[in-house]
Amino acid sequence: MSNPLRDPRDRRIPRVAEPSVVIMFGVTGDLARKKLLPAIYDLANRGLLPPGFSLVGFARRDWNDQEFVSHAYEAVREHARTPFRDTVWKQLSDGMRFVSGEFSDEGAFDRLAEVAAELDADRGTGGNRAFYLSIPPGQFPVVVRQLERSGITDSKDGHGWKRVVIEKPFGHDLTSARDLNDLLASVFQPQSVFRIDHYLGKETVQNLLALRFANTLFEPIWNRRYVDHVQITMAEDIGIGGRAGYYDGIGAARDVIQNHLLQLLALTAMEEPVSFAQDGLRAEKQKALSAVQIPEDPLTETARGQYAAGWQGGIPVPGFLAEDAISPDSATETYAAIKLGVDTRRWAGVPFYLRTGKRLSTRMTEIAVIFQRAPHLPFNATDAKELGQNALVIRVQPDEGITMRFGSKVPGSAMEVRDVNMDFAYGESFTESSPEAYERLLLDVLVGDPPLFPGHEEVELSWKILDPIEEFWRTNGRPEPYLAGTAGPASSDAMMARDGRAWRRL
Amino acid sequence: MKAELIDTSASTVRNELIRMCQKMGGLTTGVVLNLIIMTDEADQYDAMRAGTHAGREHPCQILGVIARAGRRPRRLDAEITVGESMPGQTVLLRIQGELNEHVDSVVTPLLVPDTPVVIWWPGKAPEAPAADGLGMLGQRRITDAAADEAPRKRLLELAAAYQPGDTDLAWARTTNWRSLLAATLDRPYAEITEAAVEAEADNPSADLMAAWLALRLGVPVHQEVSMGPGVTGVSFLTADGKIVISRLDGRNATLSRPGEPDRAVALHRRDTDELLAEELRRLDPDEVYGETLAILATSQTIAASEE
Numbered sequence: 001m002s003n004p005l006r007d008p009r010d011r012r013i014p015r016v017a018e019p020s021v022v023i024m025f026g027v028t029g030d031l032a033r034k035k036l037l038p039a040i041y042d043l044a045n046r047g048l049l050p051p052g053f054s055l056v057g058f059a060r061r062d063w064n065d066q067e068f069v070s071h072a073y074e075a076v077r078e079h080a081r082t083p084f085r086d087t088v089w090k091q092l093s094d095g096m097r098f099v100s101g102e103f104s105d106e107g108a109f110d111r112l113a114e115v116a117a118e119l120d121a122d123r124g125t126g127g128n129r130a131f132y133l134s135i136p137p138g139q140f141p142v143v144v145r146q147l148e149r150s151g152i153t154d155s156k157d158g159h160g161w162k163r164v165v166i167e168k169p170f171g172h173d174l175t176s177a178r179d180l181n182d183l184l185a186s187v188f189q190p191q192s193v194f195r196i197d198h199y200l201g202k203e204t205v206q207n208l209l210a211l212r213f214a215n216t217l218f219e220p221i222w223n224r225r226y227v228d229h230v231q232i233t234m235a236e237d238i239g240i241g242g243r244a245g246y247y248d249g250i251g252a253a254r255d256v257i258q259n260h261l262l263q264l265l266a267l268t269a270m271e272e273p274v275s276f277a278q279d280g281l282r283a284e285k286q287k288a289l290s291a292v293q294i295p296e297d298p299l300t301e302t303a304r305g306q307y308a309a310g311w312q313g314g315i316p317v318p319g320f321l322a323e324d325a326i327s328p329d330s331a332t333e334t335y336a337a338i339k340l341g342v343d344t345r346r347w348a349g350v351p352f353y354l355r356t357g358k359r360l361s362t363r364m365t366e367i368a369v370i371f372q373r374a375p376h377l378p379f380n381a382t383d384a385k386e387l388g389q390n391a392l393v394i395r396v397q398p399d400e401g402i403t404m405r406f407g408s409k410v411p412g413s414a415m416e417v418r419d420v421n422m423d424f425a426y427g428e429s430f431t432e433s434s435p436e437a438y439e440r441l442l443l444d445v446l447v448g449d450p451p452l453f454p455g456h457e458e459v460e461l462s463w464k465i466l467d468p469i470e471e472f473w474r475t476n477g478r479p480e481p482y483l484a485g486t487a488g489p490a491s492s493d494a495m496m497a498r499d500g501r502a503w504r505r506l
Numbered sequence: 507m508k509a510e511l512i513d514t515s516a517s518t519v520r521n522e523l524i525r526m527c528q529k530m531g532g533l534t535t536g537v538v539l540n541l542i543i544m545t546d547e548a549d550q551y552d553a554m555r556a557g558t559h560a561g562r563e564h565p566c567q568i569l570g571v572i573a574r575a576g577r578r579p580r581r582l583d584a585e586i587t588v589g590e591s592m593p594g595q596t597v598l599l600r601i602q603g604e605l606n607e608h609v610d611s612v613v614t615p616l617l618v619p620d621t622p623v624v625i626w627w628p629g630k631a632p633e634a635p636a637a638d639g640l641g642m643l644g645q646r647r648i649t650d651a652a653a654d655e656a657p658r659k660r661l662l663e664l665a666a667a668y669q670p671g672d673t674d675l676a677w678a679r680t681t682n683w684r685s686l687l688a689a690t691l692d693r694p695y696a697e698i699t700e701a702a703v704e705a706e707a708d709n710p711s712a713d714l715m716a717a718w719l720a721l722r723l724g725v726p727v728h729q730e731v732s733m734g735p736g737v738t739g740v741s742f743l744t745a746d747g748k749i750v751i752s753r754l755d756g757r758n759a760t761l762s763r764p765g766e767p768d769r770a771v772a773l774h775r776r777d778t779d780e781l782l783a784e785e786l787r788r789l790d791p792d793e794v795y796g797e798t799l800a801i802l803a804t805s806q807t808i809a810a811s812e813e
Contacts, residue, residue, distance in 0.1 A: 005684070005719075005722050012681045012784065013681065047772075052769055087774060
């Protein structure tokens with residue numbers, strides 16, 4: 001039965017999640033505390049969660065419901081973006097439950113199933129359940145098996161939806177990614193698996209789609225006739241921090257390029273989707289990723305590095321090999337740069353340079369489309385000496401917005417042209433009230449709207465791009481050290497220089 | 507940066523505004539709309555503040571206009587604020603004498619070109635907003651029926667004069683309610699035969715909500731008077747019993763459904779700046795508001811409780 005109070009033209013009424021239970025594993029972890037719990041509160045505060053929405057935490061701690069609520073309360077007070085309201089908190093905390101146990105403990109999962117059934121009865125959540133696995137991927141198999149065994153994921157009786165949310169990494173190579181997918185597919189429907197790439201929830205990334213496909217100004221030049229090359233960068237100023245156990249042996253390319261950067265590449269390079277529904281968008285991203293051409297000679301077309309002790313932002317920091325729990329002869333890269341091609345009529349011959357690294361001079365993520373120089377400059381040679389290449393830069397973080405760089409006359413009596421930046425930020429303080437990426441993505445999970453989540457095919461295609469490079473690296477030497485707080489290893493700059501190009505300064 | 511211009515002209519104000527913006531580094535570039543606030547001396551503080559707050563979400567140039575009544579000589583005073591507490595810029599104009607008949611001639615030159623115009627009357631508004639000299643400039647005309655002494659009569663007036671682009675803060679006040687009601691009916695329910703809206707007397711939001719329910723549900727909707735504050739309850743009579751949402755304190759609501767325990771729901775009354783920010787989120791006509799007003803004006807299904 002359609003809801004008579006809903007009218008697509010009535011756009012003041014927001015999309016509200018269906019009555020549902022979110023069951024969160026790893027609820028005591030950092031991500032839950034800093035992002036997920038605050039995002040749930042913010043959604044509730046914006047009126048986007050339905051009455052009866054419930055949250056169940058599952059963890060090893062010996063907590064009761066009340067202790068869980070106070071854990072969540074502290075997380076919300078500290079990290080929520082919207083003002084705290086006790087009425088909202090009451091509505092939310094009324095539906096919070098906690099189940100304590102080990103992942104191997106069958107009894108704990110049976111209790112979890114009971115709690116979920118009680119919530120269905122008491123709060124009208126109708127069997128709608130989202131399982132958020134904020135846990136190390138090594139634990140997925142045991143948890144998924146337990147969920148299946150306890151019957152909590154059973155949707156055969158047509159009783160509500162069951163969705164699962166996982167975070168990167170989606171495996172560490174093609175084989176493990178397929179194993180993970182097989183595991184999830186044995187319990188959940190393919191369209192019920194939500195792979196979170198929080199970059200795709202960011203306003204600017206979605207704005208890239210608006211920029212490209214809502215305007216006439218950019219699409220005509222979005223091709224090899226005008227574009228010289230594309231640089232996609234995710235630079236971090238932090239080291240690996242407490243993630244040593246995960247990071248050692250994984251490295252920057254698997255951690256960042258495989259998911260975030262290749263997704264950004266796909267959105268930049270893809271053709272116009274027939275619609276922004278899931279199928280349309282995924283089809284185009286898949287096409288773009290399947291057209292990606294990997295380096296013929298990885299030696300000259302990739303670069304990797306490992307940070308050495310140095311100064312980062314005025315603070316002395318240790319090198320990667322001296323970090324806690326990293327083996328002193330680790331060959332894990334903390335910086336990776338690769339040059340890719342996209343073999344389509346639109347992009348043939350246009351290189352896409354991807355780079356990411358830790359302990360670089362600054363924190364910054366951007367997509368920079370660099371245009372060709374004008375074929376002829378009707379100025380004296382010296383007049384346009386300072387003119388660089390035009391660029392369109394989508395700044396993803398931290399300062400979300402769009403920058404356009406073009407040549408402009410320098411005021412004065414002489415004709416002199418130099419680069420200027422034109423900046424677009426949708427209001428300097430707009431970002432503070434705009435929803436956080438996790439808010440948007442959580443709501444999408446609860447509403448069942450998957451376009452912003454990468455599909456399994458995209459994950460596989462990404463591994464197909466990365467696996468040969470990883471294999472080459474594994475068998476060819478070690479990453480080159482670079483000083484912490486700099487822009488990365490010299491081999492990366494050399495890679496660009498061979499093509500007569502240079503990285504944008506961080 | 508602030509400047510005050512006494513007994514001036516619109517072109518002087520404009521030149522000063524450009525000069526100040528250049529000095530501050532060209533702030534006009536980020537502005538996404540012009541917001542004109544027609545207010546008076548008593549309300550200007552609150553109105554400008556709400557505008558500034560809303561401007562944080564929607565960077566805008568705010569032109570506040572205070573038309574000073576009485577027989578005075580023609581005069582224009584202006585206070586310009588650039589780049590303080592919000593993106594964009596604010597100009598507060600005080601006009602008197604003959605100028606009151608020609609407000610648009612003062613405002614037009616100051617608008618950021620080729621950028622949408624929204625006009626907000628926090629208090630008294632023209633009988634037909636779209637026919638007003640200034641109203642004609644706006645993509646969006648925001649009135650507030652609750653500010654009128656006779657809100658119901660005012661709504662009927664607005665209904666008669668409705669043009670696409672008109673909207674009212676009394677309607678925006680219903681959004682959270684309507685959203686909650688829609689979420690309530692997302693779940694299965696037995697057929698609804700009647701509905702009721704309960705609110706304090708002379709509450710235009712209750713009138714609009716009742717009309718909207720009548721429009722969407724096609725059942726009789728009763729209005730009942732309570733002690734407030736604002737709208738205090740909505741109920742649906744179904745074959746299985748009553749679905750009731752009641753909110754007695756303006757903050758906490760209770761949702762009751764047949765055969766289920768009561769549930770607490772946060773449903774707080776919103777401040778003007780939040781309502782205004784909602785209005786500025788979309789600049790295309792609000793068709794549902796138009797239809798709701800039309801129903802309000804014509805429908806016999808609303809059994810008004812007032813004498």
